[in-house]
Amino acid sequence: MVPTDKAPYALRRETGDLAKGAAKLAGEIGSTGVEALLAGANRNMTGKGAPGALGSMKPKPSQWYAFDDKDQVTVDWYPQGLTCGEDSGSIGVPVFMASWYFKPEAGERGIRVSFASPKTLKYQHALLVQARPDGSYGPIDIHAGGIAVHGDLLYVADTLRGLRVFDLNNLLDLRTAQSDLGDPNRIGRHGRKFHAFGYRYVIPQTDFWQVAQAGPRFSFVSIDRSGATPQLITGEYREGDPGGWVARWDLAFAGGEPNDAFVMGHPKIQGAISWGGKWYLSQAASSTTNGKLLVHAGETLQTRPFPIGPEDLTVQDGKLWSVTEFKGKRVIFGVAL
Structure with a gap:
């Protein structure tokens, strides 16, 4: 980390x-809350399901x-x-909130977010959209490689x-x-x-922070x-190049230059x-090979086992969590910090 x-x-x-x-669309449809969405969630997660995602990882998460099975097998x-x-x-x-992108170029359906309860193991998808002042709206064709929520x-x-921004106060239920x-x-x-x-x-976009x-x-x-002031972290994946960067901004987010920035020195970093x-870096390998968790503490680098296809990172209940992406191996998992 340089x-x-x-x-x-x-x-x-x-x-x-x-x-x-977004305001126009919210005014016509009506909003709901995350708690209400989860109370009526229509899909089921399985605790310790899809074990193929773990590959040769030892110890296990x-x-x-x-x-669920439908989301495991989709190639879309x-x-x-x-x-x-x-x-x-x-x-x-x-x-937990997990973002998904639609892969086929034909019939673009944009990006969605799954709201998942670790208590009930129920989850529900919501489609992220871009609305216009006349009340029309459409899908957002991006990769959505990472998400973070602060406040609403x-x-x-x-x-x-x-960075695109979506206000969860505009979580809109078409059934209303x-x-x-x-x-x-x-x-x-x-x-x-x-x-x-x-x-x-649906959740319409409300703001945009552009490069x-x-x-x-x-x-x-x-x-x-973990500090006195929460910080927003962003970074860059590079396939075969260790020159990917990470940077940190103070929240409430106000744009401009970040507080600091680093070159990570590792390729294929999917989350940080x-x-x-300490810095925790989620490093991918392939759809059949385990990734790695790289932990930088000053000048010391520790390499820890990780599942196949690890992506973005977050911390909840004192554990480090990530999500895996490949067909039949799609899980949200937690490990010790």
Whole structure:
């Protein structure tokens, strides 16, 4: 972890008409809360399911939860980002939030977030959308490689542009506006009906923090709550190049240059978080090979076992959590810090 120039990673606010579009849509559909969504969640996770995700990892994680069979086998959707209710500080129940991106180029369906309860093992998807002031809306075609929630604001990594922001106060339930969920093959407002590819919940984007200069890639995002002031962390995945970076901003987020920035010195980093004076890096390998957890403490580097396809990182209940992405191996898992 080598300090580097902060200036290239500066962000500027570009709200545009996003907030107006979101307010228009929320006013017509009506919002609900994360607690209510989880109370009626329609999918089931399995504790210690999909063990193939762990590969040769020893010791195994202290706990892990597998997505349901339908989400295990799909080749259309891939989980990427992970955050939790403790990151928010304002959600009243334990929850994980995992982002997924739609892979096929044809029939783009954008990105979604799963809200998952570690207590009930129930979860529910919500589609993230971009609304316009006239009340229309559509999918968001990005990778969503990382997410982090602070207060009511959900930050989503946009690889080439920076950070998209979604206000969880605008968690919209289509069932409050109409008796059905519309056409599962359509998105947006058509006549007097709302459609979201069959999803019950949508969350419109409300803000945007864009890169001030072209070049930096925003692959993942997390929050360090271990110090006196929480910090937002972003970083870049590079396939075969150890030159990927991480940077930290104070929250409440205000853009500009980060507090500090580092070159990580490792390729294939899918997620990173600083916590208690250490850096934790989630390193991928392949769809059949275990990844690694790299822990930097000053000049010391520790390599720890990790599952296959590890992604973004978050901390909840004193454990480090991540999510895995590959077909048949999709789990949220926790290990000791």
